[in-house]
Amino acid sequence: MKVGVLGAGQLARMLALAAHPLGLKVAAYDPALESCATAVCAVTRAAFEDAVQLQAFCAAHDVVTFDFENVPVAALAVLNNQSALRPNLQALEAAQDRISEKQLFERLGIPTPRYFEISTVAQLRSAIVQLNGCGILKTRRLGYDGRGQVRIEPSSDAALAFSSIACAPAILEQFVPFSYEVSQIAVRAISGEIRFYPLIANVHRAGVLHLSCSPWASTKLSGQAQAHVAKLLLELDYVGVLAVEFFVVEGELVANEMAPRVHNSGHLTIEGNVTSQFENHLRAIADLPLGSTDARGMSCMLNFLGEMPDPRAFLSGSGAHWHDYGKTARSGRKVGHVTICASNKTELLERAEALGVNALHALLEQAENA
Amino acid sequence: MKVGVLGAGQLARMLALAAHPLGLKVAAYDPALESCATAVCAVTRAAFEDAVQLQAFCAAHDVVTFDFENVPVAALAVLNNQSALRPNLQALEAAQDRISEKQLFERLGIPTPRYFEISTVAQLRSAIVQLNGCGILKTRRLGYDGRGQVRIEPSSDAALAFSSIACAPAILEQFVPFSYEVSQIAVRAISGEIRFYPLIANVHRAGVLHLSCSPWASTKLSGQAQAHVAKLLLELDYVGVLAVEFFVVEGELVANEMAPRVHNSGHLTIEGNVTSQFENHLRAIADLPLGSTDARGMSCMLNFLGEMPDPRAFLSGSGAHWHDYGKTARSGRKVGHVTICASNKTELLERAEALGVNALHALLEQAENA
Numbered sequence: 064m065k066v067g068v069l070g071a072g073q074l075a076r077m078l079a080l081a082a083h084p085l086g087l088k089v090a091a092y093d094p095a096l097e098s099c100a101t102a103v104c105a106v107t108r109a110a111f112e113d114a115v116q117l118q119a120f121c122a123a124h125d126v127v128t129f130d131f132e133n134v135p136v137a138a139l140a141v142l143n144n145q146s147a148l149r150p151n152l153q154a155l156e157a158a159q160d161r162i163s164e165k166q167l168f169e170r171l172g173i174p175t176p177r178y179f180e181i182s183t184v185a186q187l188r189s190a191i192v193q194l195n196g197c198g199i200l201k202t203r204r205l206g207y208d209g210r211g212q213v214r215i216e217p218s219s220d221a222a223l224a225f226s227s228i229a230c231a232p233a234i235l236e237q238f239v240p241f242s243y244e245v246s247q248i249a250v251r252a253i254s255g256e257i258r259f260y261p262l263i264a265n266v267h268r269a270g271v272l273h274l275s276c277s278p279w280a281s282t283k284l285s286g287q288a289q290a291h292v293a294k295l296l297l298e299l300d301y302v303g304v305l306a307v308e309f310f311v312v313e314g315e316l317v318a319n320e321m322a323p324r325v326h327n328s329g330h331l332t333i334e335g336n337v338t339s340q341f342e343n344h345l346r347a348i349a350d351l352p353l354g355s356t357d358a359r360g361m362s363c364m365l366n367f368l369g370e371m372p373d374p375r376a377f378l379s380g381s382g383a384h385w386h387d388y389g390k391t392a393r394s395g396r397k398v399g400h401v402t403i404c405a406s407n408k409t410e411l412l413e414r415a416e417a418l419g420v421n422a423l424h425a426l427l428e429q430a431e432n433a
Numbered sequence: 434m435k436v437g438v439l440g441a442g443q444l445a446r447m448l449a450l451a452a453h454p455l456g457l458k459v460a461a462y463d464p465a466l467e468s469c470a471t472a473v474c475a476v477t478r479a480a481f482e483d484a485v486q487l488q489a490f491c492a493a494h495d496v497v498t499f500d501f502e503n504v505p506v507a508a509l510a511v512l513n514n515q516s517a518l519r520p521n522l523q524a525l526e527a528a529q530d531r532i533s534e535k536q537l538f539e540r541l542g543i544p545t546p547r548y549f550e551i552s553t554v555a556q557l558r559s560a561i562v563q564l565n566g567c568g569i570l571k572t573r574r575l576g577y578d579g580r581g582q583v584r585i586e587p588s589s590d591a592a593l594a595f596s597s598i599a600c601a602p603a604i605l606e607q608f609v610p611f612s613y614e615v616s617q618i619a620v621r622a623i624s625g626e627i628r629f630y631p632l633i634a635n636v637h638r639a640g641v642l643h644l645s646c647s648p649w650a651s652t653k654l655s656g657q658a659q660a661h662v663a664k665l666l667l668e669l670d671y672v673g674v675l676a677v678e679f680f681v682v683e684g685e686l687v688a689n690e691m692a693p694r695v696h697n698s699g700h701l702t703i704e705g706n707v708t709s710q711f712e713n714h715l716r717a718i719a720d721l722p723l724g725s726t727d728a729r730g731m732s733c734m735l736n737f738l739g740e741m742p743d744p745r746a747f748l749s750g751s752g753a754h755w756h757d758y759g760k761t762a763r764s765g766r767k768v769g770h771v772t773i774c775a776s777n778k779t780e781l782l783e784r785a786e787a788l789g790v791n792a793l794h795a796l797l798e799q800a801e802n803a
Contacts, residue, residue, distance in 0.1 A: 080450055083473055086741065086757025086769070103453055103473055337752065337774070352749040359729060371456065379722035382707065387456025399456070404707070 067124030070131030071098035081341035241310035247288035335362030437494030440501030441468035451711035519718040611680035617658035705732030
């Protein structure tokens with residue numbers, strides 16, 4: 064079976080590394096000059112808006128999936144083989160626009176922060192007042208890793224804030240005083256079977272994922288997360304891996320956003336779980352039986368931004384697994400990660416601290432105090 | 434760091450899959466028209482005897498290693514960057530010739546079957562008499578997976594047997610009435626550090642590996658195997674993964690042969706151990722710290738010959754991991770494997786039997802009765 068991936072970044076790279084052993088023929092499509100998936104599969108270089116190239120790429124593959132969820136829906140809507148898109152356009156469309164996403168959460172009864180649609184400075188001023196001066200202004204589209212976002216405080220200048228996101232169609236979200244953040248990754252097969260990964264706790268720095276840790280022990284939160292994500296999977300008739308990020312607010316989940324693809328917080332599933340999110344996404348879209356999502360002990364993942372550190376310090380530690388995406392160094396760019404595996408929490412903490420990964424201790428403390 | 438692999442078969446393919454996350458740039462070299470590593474790295478197509486191409490390939494890489502141990506030593510001996518060959522020529526040379534290999538075992542006090550060097554039918558007749566009519570006639574060079582071998586029994590015609598291996602320089606080995614076979618895989622770093630994988634028990638069918646299972650519990654055998662393999666690693670100043678196959682004869686190990694590379698019986702280390710043999714081989718030759726060789730539970734691997742079966746039956750089972758090498762089907766060809774992982778022996782047996790892998794039960798029984 065031939066699998067095409069739209070986008071050829073690190074997610075496509077890790078999908079390709081998982082696809083080869085499954086006997087799937089994989090190729091990617093990306094407008095970028097340099098794509099890090101190039102080392103592990105063929106990459107077609109063309110614009111997502113190039114209907115001819117996009118149609119040719121999709122026609123050449125039995126199934127088409129996404130490393131990048133912001134492929135223009137308009138370009139995909141005219142494809143002849145719609146049924147080959149997994150997940151489907153409906154899921155992509157809902158995730159591309161923060162307003163649609165919030166409306167979907169609301170329709171399904173999934174708690175989400177209060178929000179206001181913003182098209183003008185006047186609307187923004189009015190919304191700020193209703194949120195008592197505090198919120199996060201985000202572009203409706205194309206924001207990720209904290210880009211296209213600005214924090215609003217009582218002292219903020221609304222016009223300045225709006226112009227800082229180029230006055231793009233936006234959303235003002237209530238600022239949620241959360242204890243910490245978690246993500247629920249799930250996979251749904253064509254048959255409708257759903258499997259959930261154990262809950263993952265996340266630490267962000269400057270809007271970018273810094274550290275993830277799983278399995279996260281709260282039975283109550285896991286139950287809530289699974290119920291919320293199951294509703295989304297059913298509503299969207301979703302096939303593949305879906306990730307949903309939640310804030311934990313006084314022991315309850317509040318949905319932040321969803322990603323209709325494999326997710327950065329799920330990278331630890333490569334070594335930390337029986338079947339990785341990458342393999343299970345491929346199994347789902349290729350109509351193969353889903354694999355076990357069970358954790359193998361406890362693990363945490365640390366993202367590397369800008370440039371890779373020397374691997375020696377990490378690899379001399381126990382249970383460390385290296386993931387260099389083969390990217391050119393650039394400030395703020397996600398260039399790789401390390402996953403640390405252990406048999407239990409105490410051992411994981413010891414291993415993480417031996418490697419200088421101090422954020423794990425703080426995360427575990429925060430959670431206990433939450 | 435750039436790593437070149439001589440040979441581009443499934444071992445090179447799995448080395449490349451392990452190399453990418455380590456940030457190593459990997460390419461392979463193979464004379465074959467179709468090489469299964471092509472899907473995961475660049476492959477130079479040229480003869481091993483083509484000194485110009487071989488020199489150019491080796492000069493373009495910081496380290497050069499082997500998927501195929503029968504690259505002609507004469508071609509490698511003239512390379513300018515000898516020090517980049519890991520393992521070194523001495524190890525390759527010892528493993529390429531069954532007589533050198535046996536002499537090395539003897540010199541190091543490693544028990545090995547009695548043997549006779551055979552160049553003529555007369556020598557073969559005389560050797561057969563000394564072995565009481567029973568033995569295995571093997572070509573000294575280029576034999577693998579039972580090829581270039583013929584069983585000698587009291588009724589055998591020596592001339593016919595010798596001509597069946599094209600009267601090539603040969604060895605007649607004593608037939609050893611073994612209970613079962615094991616392999617010891619070890620990795621040695623440039624620093625001299627050695628790590629041993631748990632012992633692996635193997636079942637062959639028609640001279641080809643059929644099933645492997647690890648960790649193999651006998652402390653006594655493990656101690657013997659580690660002592661023998663340590664001597665080889667030191668004697669050869671070996672860097673990388675070395676695999677040695679042993680017969681188990683009345684509770685003692687008798688060395689059969691060694692492979693100066695990653696080994697088919699070690700494929701189960703991909704999911705069955707903390708660090709796979711492929712990753713540890715790369716870590717060793719790239720001068721990175723070695724990873725833990727510890728088992729994660731118990732696992733077994735089943736080889737697929739000729740063509741891949743339908744993955745669905747296997748992947749619907751628990752703990753099954755699929756490895757399709759992407760090869761064209763051909764009778765007797767190793768085209769893939771499946772590894773089944775479990776937390777203990779009972780669970781592994783249950784999972785294997787549910788998937789119709791019956792050889793595991795027989796292997797475990799044989800071992801208990803040995």
